[in-house]
Amino acid sequence: MPQLRKQAAATPDRVAVRMAEADGEALSFAELDRRADAVARWFLSLGLSAGDSVALLLENRIELPELWIGARRAGLYYVPIAVQLTASEIEYILRDAGARALVTSPAFADRLAALPADVAPLRASLDGGLPGCTTYEAALVPHFDGIALPARPLGRELFYSSGTTGRPKGVRRPLTPHEQRDALPAFERTLRGLLRFEGPIVYLSPSPLYHATGRFVIRTFEGGGTAVLMRRFDAAEALAAIDRWQVTHSHWVPTMFVRMLALPDPVRAAFDGRSHRVAIHAAAPCPPEVKQRMIDWWGPIVEEYYGGTENVGLTYLSSAEWLAHRGSVGRAFVGEIHVVGEDGRELPAGEVGLIRFSGGPSFEYLNDPDKTRAAIDERGWASYGDIGRVDADGYLYISDRRTDLILTGGVNVYPQEIENVLLEHPAVADAAVIGVPDAEFGERVMARVELRDPDAASDALRDALLAHCLARLSRIKCPRILGFEASLPRSETGKLLRRVLKDRFRDGG
Numbered sequence: 455m456p457q458l459r460k461q462a463a464a465t466p467d468r469v470a471v472r473m474a475e476a477d478g479e480a481l482s483f484a485e486l487d488r489r490a491d492a493v494a495r496w497f498l499s500l501g502l503s504a505g506d507s508v509a510l511l512l513e514n515r516i517e518l519p520e521l522w523i524g525a526r527r528a529g530l531y532y533v534p535i536a537v538q539l540t541a542s543e544i545e546y547i548l549r550d551a552g553a554r555a556l557v558t559s560p561a562f563a564d565r566l567a568a569l570p571a572d573v574a575p576l577r578a579s580l581d582g583g584l585p586g587c588t589t590y591e592a593a594l595v596p597h598f599d600g601i602a603l604p605a606r607p608l609g610r611e612l613f614y615s616s617g618t619t620g621r622p623k624g625v626r627r628p629l630t631p632h633e634q635r636d637a638l639p640a641f642e643r644t645l646r647g648l649l650r651f652e653g654p655i656v657y658l659s660p661s662p663l664y665h666a667t668g669r670f671v672i673r674t675f676e677g678g679g680t681a682v683l684m685r686r687f688d689a690a691e692a693l694a695a696i697d698r699w700q701v702t703h704s705h706w707v708p709t710m711f712v713r714m715l716a717l718p719d720p721v722r723a724a725f726d727g728r729s730h731r732v733a734i735h736a737a738a739p740c741p742p743e744v745k746q747r748m749i750d751w752w753g754p755i756v757e758e759y760y761g762g763t764e765n766v767g768l769t770y771l772s773s774a775e776w777l778a779h780r781g782s783v784g785r786a787f788v789g790e791i792h793v794v795g796e797d798g799r800e801l802p803a804g805e806v807g808l809i810r811f812s813g814g815p816s817f818e819y820l821n822d823p824d825k826t827r828a829a830i831d832e833r834g835w836a837s838y839g840d841i842g843r844v845d846a847d848g849y850l851y852i853s854d855r856r857t858d859l860i861l862t863g864g865v866n867v868y869p870q871e872i873e874n875v876l877l878e879h880p881a882v883a884d885a886a887v888i889g890v891p892d893a894e895f896g897e898r899v900m901a902r903v904e905l906r907d908p909d910a911a912s913d914a915l916r917d918a919l920l921a922h923c924l925a926r927l928s929r930i931k932c933p934r935i936l937g938f939e940a941s942l943p944r945s946e947t948g949k950l951l952r953r954v955l956k957d958r959f960r961d962g963g
Contacts, residue, residue: 456635457676458523462487470675471519474658474684474695479516486520486675488598493524495597500576502554504529504606505629509553509574511535511544511562514663514685517580517590519671521557522611529606529629534613534664536865537561538928541568547614548574550821551624560584608635612820613666615763621871624820625763641768641788641815646673648770648787649732649757651703655679656729658695658704660687661864666763667705667737674703689713693725700729707864708740711748712894722751731755737864738896739852742781749773758783760850764829766836767791767811769850782849789814792835793844806843806853810835858952860889862897867931869952872901875926879919881905884942887933888952890959901933902955904942911938 461470466484473479481489497508508530510521525532533551535544544565548556556574558566560581571586582589607629614622630637638646646652657674659681661667674681682699684692687710695701714722733748733756740758749756754773760783761768769791771784785791789811793801801807812835819825830836839859842852860867869887876885884904889897903919905911916936923932943954 456527458483458487458490461675461678465678468654468678469680471516471671471681471683472699473516474660474682474691474699476698478699481516481520483675486523489520489594490523490527491603492594492597493520494527494603495600496593497524497528497530497555498601498604499597500555502528502530505531507531507533507551507553507612508555508557509533509535509548509551510664511537511556511558511566512580512663513537513559513561514683515559515580516683518663518668518683519675519681522668522672523675526609527603527606528609529604530609531612531626531629532609533624534611534668536614536664536928537662538930539565540926540928541565542926543928545569545573546621547624550621551612557590558584558587605632607631611666611669613763615819615866622866622868623822623825625765625817626820627815627817639815641765642673644787645759645768645770646677649703649734651679652677653679655702656682656699658682658684658692658699658701660684660692660695660710661705661707665737665864670705670734679703687713689717690721693717693721693727696730697726702729703732704730704734706733706735707737708735708744709738709863709895711735711740711744715744715747715751727752732757734759736760738861741896745776746780749777760784760852761788762838764817764836764838766814766817766829766838768814771849775849779845779847779849782845782851784850785848786811786850791844791848791850793842794835798831801843803844803846806841808837809840809842809850809852810837812836860887860897860899862889862892862899862930863895865930867899872899872923872927872931872933875923876901876903876919878926879922881907881910881915882919886939886942886950886952886955888955888959890935890956891961898934899931900935900937900959902937902939902942904939908938908940 462483467482469480470483470486471481508525522532535547553574555576557578560583563584577587578590578593579587580590612624612626615625651673659671671681736759756773759768759770767789769784769786790813792810793807795801795807840852844850858869872887873885876882882903883906886902888900890900892898943951
């Protein structure tokens with residue numbers, strides 16, 4: 455019997471999911487189980503086969519968990535799409551994932567209108583009122599009672615991962631056979647044990663639910679806990695939600711810590727937090743001084759893991775471990791860490807090199823075998839592309855971000871995608887994009903541009919280039935700073951030397 459169904463049978467009236475706001479819109483375990491079954495039957499009625507993909511372009515809403523679970527029960531991949539993407543970026547993901555269906559809302563009416571009709575042709579809107587979309591709630595009505603669900607494989611997420619060579623790629627893993635649907639992988643058992651994700655916990659999710667942290671919501675349900683979802687992150691409201699709903703567990707990115715630490719003293723002083731036992735953070739490097747201040751404020755409940763969408767390896771450390779190994783991201787609990795030099799040979803403790811993991815779960819990039827092969831060496835050791843070192847006790851330290859990837863507010867941004875857009879402008883001869891330090895977001899996107907006519911450099915052209923980007927990219931990808939260069943640094947072979955620019959602008963430009 456699926457874990458959620460077991461919980462619905464054992465504690466039907468317990469709240470499974472609620473929104474964080476004061477009105478506390480909520481679903482019980484019995485309601486969530488019933489609605490997820492209806493979603494699964496609806497997907498089946500659309501003719502979706504096991505292994506097909508459905509896309510979810512939605513703001514944070516209480517309906518999202520039932521869609522995830524319904525897709526899993528129907529043996530489908532569900533594809534969360536970042537809400538800030540442009541129509542062309544959304545179209546790319548829908549086509550690449552082969553999404554047959556799309557569930558969205560009127561918040562995305564403008565972008566939906568720009569999508570060709572042949573892309574994800576089966577469409578539904580949660581609130582109705584969108585051309586070409588059925589109304590979600592009405593679509594479920596015939597399916598609350600009916601056929602028993604077939605013995606399909608257990609569906610799962612298909613997340614789109616970061617990269618530095620253009621478009622993002624989907625990270626796809628095989629579906630779990632039906633007869634193994636209740637078995638938890640070893641790393642899941644370990645992770646849930648480390649973070650105490652068992653029993654009637656109350657988990658606060660302040661992040662966008664298109665992010666991979668949505669997995670923690672499902673972990674909460676399966677352990678019999680309650681998930682509290684924020685419609686959008688607000689620092690003061692997040693603190694209020696912890697006290698209002700007696701939250702025991704939470705998950706953050708460092709930018710959220712920065713914003714909570716910046717709240718007025720009376721707001722911070724009003725926070726009680728006695729229910730709060732585990733505050734997890736990940737997704738981006740946390741400045742040591744920020745983490746120290748959070749531990750000083752919340753106590754030794756701040757716990758960290760390091761990994762990626764590909765899940766080739768994971769590390770973890772507690773507050774006590776961090777205080778003893780300041781700046782570390784922990785020791786491996788999935789896979790074994792190897793730090794290798796440029797020649798691929800493993801380096802001794804303390805030396806800096808490329809971080810690889812062996813023994814972790816396998817994966818593939820959807821529709822990109824070359825990129826899959828590039829991430830895994832001939833020994834089967836896989837990498838996220840970060841560099842760092844391991845100390846004598848096995849604790850990992852990240853020395854630098856992924857070589858080209860920009861992490862801004864916990865969101866991954868691909869420099870080459872922005873460079874390609876800049877190079878479309880007739881005034882641009884060459885372009886380079888880097889991340890520069892930012893106290894709030896971790897990094898800001900900076901563009902340095904070489905013009906075809908160097909004498910054309912002006913504030914007006916700078917504004918025109920920024921507008922050019924904004925018309926083609928989601929706002930978070932657009933440069934916050936743009937400057938002109940007489941000549942961009944490149945090697946003799948033509949490789950862009952981003953490190954030269956990063957060193958020049960290490961103080962943030």
